[in-house]
Amino acid sequence: MCGIVGYTGHREAVPVLIDGLRRLEYRGYDSAGIVVPENGGLVLEKRAGTLDVLEQALSNSRFPATSGIGHTRWATHGAPTDVNAHPHTDCGGRFAVVHNGIIENYRQLRNWLKAEGHVFKSDTDTEVLPHLIEHYYRDDLYQAVRRALEQIEGSFAVLTLVTTEPGRLIVARRDSPLVVGLGEGENFIASDIPALLTYTRDTYLLNDGEMAEVTPDFIKVSDLNGNPVHKEIFCVNWECEQAEKGGYEHFMLKEIHEQPRALRDTLRGRIDQDGRRVVLKELNVDPDTVRNLKKIFITACGTAFHAGVVGKYIIEKMTRIPVEVDIASEFRYRDPLINPGDLVVVVSQSGETADTRAALREARRRGAHVIAITNVVGSSVAREADDVLYTWAGPEIAVASTKAYITQLAAFYLLALWLAGERGTLPDDEREAILHALREIDTGVSTLLADADQIAALAQRYKDQHGLFFIGRGLDFAVAMEGSLKLKEISYIHAEAYPAGELKHGTLALITEGVPVIALATQPDLFEKALSNVKEVKARGAEVVALTFEGHHDIEDLGDHLVYLPATHPVLAPILAVVPLQLFAYYAAIARGCSVDKPRNLAKSVTVE
Ligand code: M6R
Numbered sequence: 001m002c003g004i005v006g007y008t009g010h011r012e013a014v015p016v017l018i019d020g021l022r023r024l025e026y027r028g029y030d031s032a033g034i035v036v037p038e039n040g041g042l043v044l045e046k047r048a049g050t051l052d053v054l055e056q057a058l059s060n061s062r063f064p065a066t067s068g069i070g071h072t073r074w075a076t077h078g079a080p081t082d083v084n085a086h087p088h089t090d091c092g093g094r095f096a097v098v099h100n101g102i103i104e105n106y107r108q109l110r111n112w113l114k115a116e117g118h119v120f121k122s123d124t125d126t127e128v129l130p131h132l133i134e135h136y137y138r139d140d141l142y143q144a145v146r147r148a149l150e151q152i153e154g155s156f157a158v159l160t161l162v163t164t165e166p167g168r169l170i171v172a173r174r175d176s177p178l179v180v181g182l183g184e185g186e187n188f189i190a191s192d193i194p195a196l197l198t199y200t201r202d203t204y205l206l207n208d209g210e211m212a213e214v215t216p217d218f219i220k221v222s223d224l225n226g227n228p229v230h231k232e233i234f235c236v237n238w239e240c241e242q243a244e245k246g247g248y249e250h251f252m253l254k255e256i257h258e259q260p261r262a263l264r265d266t267l268r269g270r271i272d273q274d275g276r277r278v279v280l281k282e283l284n285v286d287p288d289t290v291r292n293l294k295k296i297f298i299t300a301c302g303t304a305f306h307a308g309v310v311g312k313y314i315i316e317k318m319t320r321i322p323v324e325v326d327i328a329s330e331f332r333y334r335d336p337l338i339n340p341g342d343l344v345v346v347v348s349q350s351g352e353t354a355d356t357r358a359a360l361r362e363a364r365r366r367g368a369h370v371i372a373i374t375n376v377v378g379s380s381v382a383r384e385a386d387d388v389l390y391t392w393a394g395p396e397i398a399v400a401s402t403k404a405y406i407t408q409l410a411a412f413y414l415l416a417l418w419l420a421g422e423r424g425t426l427p428d429d430e431r432e433a434i435l436h437a438l439r440e441i442d443t444g445v446s447t448l449l450a451d452a453d454q455i456a457a458l459a460q461r462y463k464d465q466h467g468l469f470f471i472g473r474g475l476d477f478a479v480a481m482e483g484s485l486k487l488k489e490i491s492y493i494h495a496e497a498y499p500a501g502e503l504k505h506g507t508l509a510l511i512t513e514g515v516p517v518i519a520l521a522t523q524p525d526l527f528e529k530a531l532s533n534v535k536e537v538k539a540r541g542a543e544v545v546a547l548t549f550e551g552h553h554d555i556e557d558l559g560d561h562l563v564y565l566p567a568t569h570p571v572l573a574p575i576l577a578v579v580p581l582q583l584f585a586y587y588a589a590i591a592r593g594c595s596v597d598k599p600r601n602l603a604k605s606v607t608v609e
Helices: 013-022 051-058 106-115 128-136 141-150 240-244 251-257 259-267 287-291 302-319 354-365 380-384 403-423 428-439 441-450 452-462 475-491 500-505 524-539 553-558 570-591
Strands: 003-008 031-038 041-048 067-073 095-100 156-162 169-174 179-182 187-190 202-205 210-214 219-223 296-300 323-327 343-348 369-374 387-390 467-472 494-499 516-521 543-549 561-565
Touching: 003 013, 003 095, 003 156, 003 169, 013 031, 013 051, 013 067, 013 187, 031 051, 031 156, 041 051, 067 095, 067 156, 095 128, 106 128, 128 141, 128 156, 141 156, 141 169, 141 210, 179 219, 187 210, 251 259, 251 570, 259 403, 259 441, 287 403, 296 302, 296 354, 302 323, 302 343, 302 403, 302 475, 302 570, 343 354, 354 369, 354 380, 369 380, 369 403, 380 387, 387 403, 403 428, 403 570, 428 441, 428 570, 441 452, 441 570, 452 561, 452 570, 467 475, 467 500, 467 524, 475 494, 475 516, 475 570, 494 500, 500 524, 516 524, 516 570, 524 543, 524 553, 543 553, 543 570, 561 570
Parallel strands: 296 323, 296 343, 343 369, 369 387, 467 494, 467 516, 516 543, 543 561
Antiparallel strands: 003 067, 003 187, 031 041, 031 067, 095 156, 156 169, 169 210, 179 187, 179 202, 210 219
16 A cells, blocks of 8 residues: 655655655555655655665755655556656646545546646556646645546545645545644644654544645645535554554554455456446456366465465356366476466465466466466566456555455456356356445455454464364365464464365364364355264364354354354355454464464565475
């Protein structure tokens, strides 16, 4: 996620902006920039790379300006380059904008503005904003920004300034955070509280659909229609480190709680207006290739591989194309039987995992069309693949992957539904029903997050166990694999995921009195089978935590503990079922005093074989 800072007051603005950006560095970024109004024009400096590179570029000059805006960018539209870095400006170099979020309709707006004579410099979605503001400006930045934002579909936190009104910043938000910091004769704006803490603890937390006019001496908050809004001061009592984690104790917990937002971002702009079809403009696979597809391969490592296992189940179910899913370190050496025209999907949060990159190259060498599902714009897999489906989860800092996984799942649902739509393999009403449920899945995740205490209590109960089992069938087994990995990597409790029907072929020998078994039973067609496996382990003394949708009374009688998922289309159950498992791993690790965000022996990005 990008970082935003703004300042208007009596100090030199540039050092305040740089200090604020430094405090947002922990979030990850690929470029940075600032702009200040000076001598009737704008001084703009922006660089790909670290803040040090930007500071170096600024080091030979002093800027007396006492207002300005700055940004650290995590690339979404357009590669991480100097030109694509924020701030962005209009044709005349009078208006400057920094923006977090995604402008869904930027292509239409850009085409319209170009036809009006505007000249664009970058590949970003953001650049439409300064041009729109230029278009609407009639000596009042507030009104111009309001009019511009009326045209925007998507999410935004924006800061804007104009050379003719120095000291006056207009800011606004929808679906992206923005905080105004209150000072004496000076005011601050930031996307995140840590950027403000050096200067103030008094803030206005802007809500969705609010904007503000900020000068050194006053802050006027309104809604996006211009109606005044009264704000209460929120006094921040967090310390800096806590603030970096958004008030959460760990990045992992913060990232788990970001999942509803992350899912909305993954789906944004990829389902048509009437909710009937998936639109993946970023894919360049020609219709004939899609119609003639004989085989799909999915390859990845770790959690991304587990997302791929869900991908296999749903793509096969919806498209009837055979799918093979492989761990990348196996795929690259197993001489896979890929034919030209096959599709290979590589999945990688970081886009830098060595084995996944090697698998990608192997697939291309054999003539496959490669689609990368990744989170990091401009990463190696994004550059080397034929097409990229970005997950838009934002930077993931905890080693244990959570929001990246859930958005990889969302990307797979989009891909499967898109393929099914192109090939006509799923009845329209079925496809629409799944899409309808997918659009609402974020609320189901929020409901589960609100019930985290129940999961924390279960984790407390099982924290001293030597081993746990996760069992399930079909999609439930795929999620069980992820639940088991999560628990192992951060709590160091041994866990195994098992296809429930396979227990009796050996592993049942390990099920004895009191052994915890987490049984996933969400799939209607497999429910009776799952139930008989629960009976099997219960008969050997297992303590069963059953994860299911409400209304399954048989399992209610067998499970020692029940975790209910909010109702959704059953094929989407993995997106919900993983949430309690992530929370379970997190709270078990906390209860055992483990280093949650940086577990032993593990690195966030595995760039060596
Ligand atoms: O960046 P990638 O998605 O390629 O990373 C793959 C795995 O290294 C990663 O998912 C790993 O398994 C995580 N620690 C799981 O939480």
